Amino acid sequence: MNRKPKIxxxxxxxxxxxxxxxxxxxxxxxxxxxxxxxxxxxxxxxxWLHEPAAGTLHHDRTRxxxxxxxxxxxxxxxxxxxxxxKKDEKKVILSNGELEYDYLVxxxxxxxxxxxxxxxxxxxxxxxxxxxxxxxxxxxxYMFASYNNSEEKHDDALTFIVAxxxxxxxxxxxxxxxxxxxxxxxxDIPREKVKIYSVEAAPTALPGFDEELVTYAMNLLESRGxxxxxxxxxxxxxxxxxxxxDGSEIKSRTIVWTTGVRGNSIxxxxxxxxxxxxxxxxxxxxxxxxxxxFVIGDCAxxxxxxxxxxxxxxxxxxxxxAYTCANNLKxxxxxxxxxxxxxxAIKGTVASLGGKEAIGxxxxxxxxxxxxxxxxxxxxxxxxxxxxxxxxxxxxxxxNIF
Amino acid sequence: MNRKPKIxxxxxxxxxxxxxxxxxxxxxxxxxxxxxxxxxxxxxxxxWLHEPAAGTLHHDRTRxxxxxxxxxxxxxxxxxxxxxxKKDEKKVILSNGELEYDYLVxxxxxxxxxxxxxxxxxxxxxxxxxxxxxxxxxxxxYMFASYNNSEEKHDDALTFIVAxxxxxxxxxxxxxxxxxxxxxxxxDIPREKVKIYSVEAAPTALPGFDEELVTYAMNLLESRGxxxxxxxxxxxxxxxxxxxxDGSEIKSRTIVWTTGVRGNSIxxxxxxxxxxxxxxxxxxxxxxxxxxxFVIGDCAxxxxxxxxxxxxxxxxxxxxxAYTCANNLKxxxxxxxxxxxxxxAIKGTVASLGGKEAIGxxxxxxxxxxxxxxxxxxxxxxxxxxxxxxxxxxxxxxxNIF
Numbered sequence: 001m002n003r004k005p006k007i008x009x010x011x012x013x014x015x016x017x018x019x020x021x022x023x024x025x026x027x028x029x030x031x032x033x034x035x036x037x038x039x040x041x042x043x044x045x046x047x048w049l050h051e052p053a054a055g056t057l058h059h060d061r062t063r064x065x066x067x068x069x070x071x072x073x074x075x076x077x078x079x080x081x082x083x084x085x086k087k088d089e090k091k092v093i094l095s096n097g098e099l100e101y102d103y104l105v106x107x108x109x110x111x112x113x114x115x116x117x118x119x120x121x122x123x124x125x126x127x128x129x130x131x132x133x134x135x136x137x138x139x140x141x142y143m144f145a146s147y148n149n150s151e152e153k154h155d156d157a158l159t160f161i162v163a164x165x166x167x168x169x170x171x172x173x174x175x176x177x178x179x180x181x182x183x184x185x186x187x188d189i190p191r192e193k194v195k196i197y198s199v200e201a202a203p204t205a206l207p208g209f210d211e212e213l214v215t216y217a218m219n220l221l222e223s224r225g226x227x228x229x230x231x232x233x234x235x236x237x238x239x240x241x242x243x244x245x246d247g248s249e250i251k252s253r254t255i256v257w258t259t260g261v262r263g264n265s266i267x268x269x270x271x272x273x274x275x276x277x278x279x280x281x282x283x284x285x286x287x288x289x290x291x292x293x294f295v296i297g298d299c300a301x302x303x304x305x306x307x308x309x310x311x312x313x314x315x316x317x318x319x320x321x322a323y324t325c326a327n328n329l330k331x332x333x334x335x336x337x338x339x340x341x342x343x344x345a346i347k348g349t350v351a352s353l354g355g356k357e358a359i360g361x362x363x364x365x366x367x368x369x370x371x372x373x374x375x376x377x378x379x380x381x382x383x384x385x386x387x388x389x390x391x392x393x394x395x396x397x398x399x400n401i402f
Numbered sequence: 403m404n405r406k407p408k409i410x411x412x413x414x415x416x417x418x419x420x421x422x423x424x425x426x427x428x429x430x431x432x433x434x435x436x437x438x439x440x441x442x443x444x445x446x447x448x449x450w451l452h453e454p455a456a457g458t459l460h461h462d463r464t465r466x467x468x469x470x471x472x473x474x475x476x477x478x479x480x481x482x483x484x485x486x487x488k489k490d491e492k493k494v495i496l497s498n499g500e501l502e503y504d505y506l507v508x509x510x511x512x513x514x515x516x517x518x519x520x521x522x523x524x525x526x527x528x529x530x531x532x533x534x535x536x537x538x539x540x541x542x543x544y545m546f547a548s549y550n551n552s553e554e555k556h557d558d559a560l561t562f563i564v565a566x567x568x569x570x571x572x573x574x575x576x577x578x579x580x581x582x583x584x585x586x587x588x589x590d591i592p593r594e595k596v597k598i599y600s601v602e603a604a605p606t607a608l609p610g611f612d613e614e615l616v617t618y619a620m621n622l623l624e625s626r627g628x629x630x631x632x633x634x635x636x637x638x639x640x641x642x643x644x645x646x647x648d649g650s651e652i653k654s655r656t657i658v659w660t661t662g663v664r665g666n667s668i669x670x671x672x673x674x675x676x677x678x679x680x681x682x683x684x685x686x687x688x689x690x691x692x693x694x695x696f697v698i699g700d701c702a703x704x705x706x707x708x709x710x711x712x713x714x715x716x717x718x719x720x721x722x723x724a725y726t727c728a729n730n731l732k733x734x735x736x737x738x739x740x741x742x743x744x745x746x747a748i749k750g751t752v753a754s755l756g757g758k759e760a761i762g763x764x765x766x767x768x769x770x771x772x773x774x775x776x777x778x779x780x781x782x783x784x785x786x787x788x789x790x791x792x793x794x795x796x797x798x799x800x801x802n803i804f
Binding site: 131132134135137138139141142144145146148149187 | 533534536537539540541543544546547548550551589
């Protein structure tokens with residue numbers, strides 16, 4: 001009797017868990033021994049993390065136990081950190097132990113892009129995991145709690161700098177600006193003491209996004225007291241603030257770094273050729289020269305041929321890649337040689353701005369305010385439906401739509 | 403027309419606010435210009451502060467706006483910090499301005515007693531105000547939030563040292579031990595990682611209290627994972643832990659100092675003769691040699707003649723003193739020379755231990771568990787009734803009695 005081929009999926013982010021889910025639903029586990037490896041025993045919604053970071057949503061609403069969406073009798077689950085991929089030996093080194101594979105799916109996600117700016121790693125927070133955003137929320141609350149507790153008032157405790165006005169930065173600023181009045185009430189602090197800076201090196205917030213929508217977002221956030229510093233690169237992050245490129249300094253005890261992501265450093269360490277930590281994959285999502293390795297999500301680089309630039313790494317693309325990846329794995333298990341090509345179908349982009357506010361682009365249609373906010377929740381719920389059906393939507397979905 | 407005499411009440415703690423309340427209710431404001439001075443625009447229940455410190459009760463439940471219990475058309479309210487009492491000039495220096503008085507009531511409360519142990523002021527938290535306990539709660543939550551966020555686990559973040567096993571220390575440990583399982587759940591931390599130490603220099607917890615009740619309390623708290631270090635003086639507090647008198651060290655990022663209180667340092671600064679910051683008052687509660695100054699609450703030292711030792715400063719005594727003080731002020735306004743003597747009537751002592759647990763002594767009767775816990779809530783509600791009648795009980799009272 002031949003042994004079943006081994007499929008190992010690294011990471012249970014959008015790409016990894018959806019691949020596992022597709023393989024489970026299609027019955028592929030009958031033809032292969034499938035193992036999902038993840039650092040935590042839960043999957044979380046990276047695109048929601050700005051909310052628990054600001055404290056406007058409980059972090060448990062953004063995560064779900066892996067064994068609540070994956071049948072671990074069909075797909076093995078191993079809770080371990082990945083240390084290295086030994087691609088020549090077809091095995092993966094974990095923090096405790098190792099796993100052999102016949103086919104590997106790399107969905108290890110991203111790391112914050114620091115651009116080598118000094119002090120970012122030491123002094124800035126990042127919105128990247130349940131653990132990291134829980135800490136941001138607690139840190140913010142601690143700043144508010146500490147303010148009135150000392151005779152001498154330290155205004156830098158109430159100054160919050162968000163570096164990067166891309167999607168994550170703007171969404172976080174949106175939530176934070178909604179939360180600040182509550183925090184002021186809770187900790188007896190006058191609203192005008194609190195400063196929120198959105199600092200962006202590019203000449204606009206949300207670079208590349210529709211101008212009218214960007215203007216709407218900036219006006220809205222400014223009306224909530226956010227100060228934008230546009231075309232303002234940060235030169236250095238220190239324990240007590242940031243230094244801007246003109247040499248001036250903003251004192252702050254809270255710097256949240258949201259200037260984009262790069263691929264997981266495990267890829268470089270494992271000897272793959274990468275661009276900003278990402279592997280430029282073939283059309284069938286395999287790593288060049290490695291027919292047994294699929295790369296999806298934030299670790300995969302794919303080019304938008306219309307503009308000859310990479311697609312930004314998004315949940316939407318990761319989820320779509322998971323469908324293609326699962327189909328291609330099934331094809332390989334069935335002995336087929338012709339694999340499916342991945343074609344992203346960008347359905348729309350919506351950025352929440354806190355409360356009932358958002359902006360979005362669905363096809364050519366611009367959405368503002370409540371309708372954009374409702375659309376964002378519909379998108380979030382759709383993902384839950386794809387992953388876990390109606391039960392998961394009911395358990396973790398967002399229903400205060402209007 | 404003669405001008406009305408001026409009564410100034412310093413501090414809106416138990417003693418000060420109750421004196422103001424009694425003077426208002428008795429109509430004394432018609433014969434005198436009465437001013438209440440307090441740092442905050444709210445009064446808080448010092449004896450409840452261990453609960454918001456541990457996070458088991460919201461701090462707003464422990465406080466009330468001063469103008470919600472005092473009619474500020476009858477009693478003037480000034481929100482200012484007191485800097486110094488110029489007793490020879492019969493005036494009080496505030497952080498902005500000054501006030502003249504004919505009669506002064508000093509109810510300025512206490513400060514933590516550090517016994518001169520190095521590092522306490524710099525590195526330890528204290529349970530003394532809404533601001534201070536809000537910070538303790540946030541600090542504790544921050545410790546839990548930070549633990550899983552670093553690859554290297556720092557167990558000292560989950561070690562909590564409560565210095566002093568008197569009433570406040572034991573009540574805080576009781577609440578904290580009730581809260582820890584919730585925090586472990588919230589931050590994905592195994593319960594056994596968390597250590598709570600109750601460190602006491604005296605040869606027993608709750609020194610002076612009934613032995614059987616002390617044993618009950620210690621057994622209960624130990625069953626919740628509290629470790630007692632009795633007969634263990636602390637030699638030094640450092641940023642990263644405490645050094646015990648045998649030279650050994652416990653690493654911890656959270657040291658809460660509850661080894662008793664001394665009077666407000668403003669008294670020493672103002673040239674009063676004090677013992678541990680407290681003024682040994684006459685039987686009519688006036689400061690020796692100062693017929694125009696009443697001293698009540700934690701600033702007043704009175705001797706229990708049965709055992710020839712000072713009464714411990716408690717809310718119960720402060721409230722009773724307020725009644726005597728208000729009566730004596732009315733007598734002085736009426737031109738009487740014979741003042742009332744203060745006699746404390748100790749009705750009972752109850753210490754809460756978290757959840758539905760408590761211990762208490764009411765007369766000779768010992769109370770344990772739920773009955774003691776119910777009694778504690780009855781006592782708390784009785785105070786609210788004395789201060790603000792049934793409306794205040796309904797607004798801020800504790801009703802989950804059984």
